[in-house]
Amino acid sequence: MKAIVIHEPGGPEVMRWEDRALPAIDPGEVLVRHTAIGVNFIDVYQRLGRYPVASYPSSIGSEGVGVVEAVGAGVTTLKRGQRVGYAMRAPGAYAEHRVVPAAMTVPLPDDVPDEVAAILMLKGMTAEYLLHRSYAVQAGDTVLVHAAAGGTGLLLCEWAHALGARVIGTTSTSAKAALARRHGADEVILYTEEDFAVRVKALTGGRGAQVVYDGVGKATFMKSLDALTTLGHVVCFGASSGAVEPFDLGKLSAGSLTVSRPVLFHYTADRGRLEQMAARTFAAYRDGKIRPEVSRRFALKDAAKAHRLLESRQSTGAMVLIP
Template identity: 50%
Template sequence: MTDSTRAIVIHETGGPEKLVWESVPVAPPGPGEVVIRHTAIGVNFHDTYVRSGLYQTLRLPGIPGIEAAGIVERIGDGVAGLAVGDRITYIDASYGAYAERRVLPARLAVRLPPGVADDVAASLTIKGFTASMLLQSVHRVRAGETVLIHAAAGGVGQPLVRWAKHLGATVIATAGSAEKLAIARDCGADHVINYREENFVDRVAQLTAGRGVDVAYDSVGASTFLGSLQCLAFQGLLVNFGQSSGPVAPFSPSLLATRSNGVVRPMVFHYIRDRGALDAMAAQVFGAIEKGILRAPTITRLPLAQASEAHGLLESRRSTGPIVLEP
């Protein structure tokens, strides 16, 4: 029997006010599906791109949200390895996480170890997986390398700094306020730069005695991209993995020839396409949480019904660390 739940629905793209709290149906789980009762829903910058229309990847009207933790409530036919009551987390590139309850393909669900609380999972599934992808797959960071990390006090930035330090890198971190620089330092950054007040290209040149960094992790996009390129050492790599300040403008590949540099634009979804890769990534990230390599961050919590406030906060540049919606 179909029942109902409450969810955030987008009918048309636009500002945070386009996130509407309403009642929606929840179908019974089909074969290979489970019904999840969410306990914590991760807010990601991706959600703001979907809401604004920058990404036209959610069919409207639709329920946004790509990550949540919760409890298995019902199980469809043919589902193995999950039981009613299991605590799980997931990433779903097809959306639907901004809801109290939902039907989910069971193949996406990852059971949570006892040492990882639901809100920590909702803070560090996408963000921790992204850090793992960036530091171990896109470029394998080795001890002694120097890395530049922008927006270092953000949801992805904090685990990225912590993990890069654990791997033995020297971390140069940028952030937009004194409070954020203190957070980046607390995560282990060796050098911090307020890139709203200082020229980060000049500071990186000074800090590396003109050598540049081995890798620049740039999620800020428009306002930092060309500067990040200028910060690279010979054969250094620019990893552009986001666009918090806006999309990167077209550029000439000949810019890369100055120091034989590379540019890559990875998406975490592509690194967990098959179940083996998903399980390996989950084991790595949840293992890092249990070992204390990734510490439970300070979480900003808001009721799910106030998702528009969460988006406003993230886009205003006032947030630090992860934001979690509570159903």
């Protein structure tokens, strides 16, 4: 099979298109032939070595969709020819085939196309747990979503809007702001030009937001605390601008504020919860609460092009690689 392989951490140029042996299937595993692969910022962290891979050479990538081609001993829940998707911390989705533990896969309903599933498995289930589990958004809440025009950001705006929240997004450009508005943001702040905390306070009569979804990290985190109302919560779920620096815990006493730093893979590690999360995410798609769309499609061998776009802040929405 062919796969994107890295022999060392580094820029997009370390991603090579190479031949690799088809992996052996251990008990409890299935061989998946990928049909669509989601592009995520976590893949950039893997490539850079910020999320270290076990050894080199390694593949990267965490969100895949495809067809089961072979089933390992002991697997009773899946059969050959079945469509499945998965999101896994272990790198390896940027490949024509992948061996995956059956317990990590989700059977795909007929009404969920492969490319849509390649958005829902990682970005969609992330939006599910962020909006329902890290902080349970209520109708009437003010919700601040950073990088609102990004892959995860658009889904958060749509779904929070469907839950009855007032959604304020932040983006770096007015074109991205217009996109976020089309996907559920009631207001958008250009956070590269304006102090977003001051603006959120102004938009909420001085009170602030109940929750901030902050996947940007270093550049936004401290101000995200300033944008909260009393008892407000920052969900710091990513670091596209760099890791959040250590901060004075006393800062939280300004409003009995709370902070969490969740990771999708801890939520999906429990099979029962994974099934609930997938079911609610598929239902949100079916009901039109979220409208996952592919913004850019690349051949898998051209994955470096997608990474360049993502890191240069020029991408919007969800990008997909096609093997």
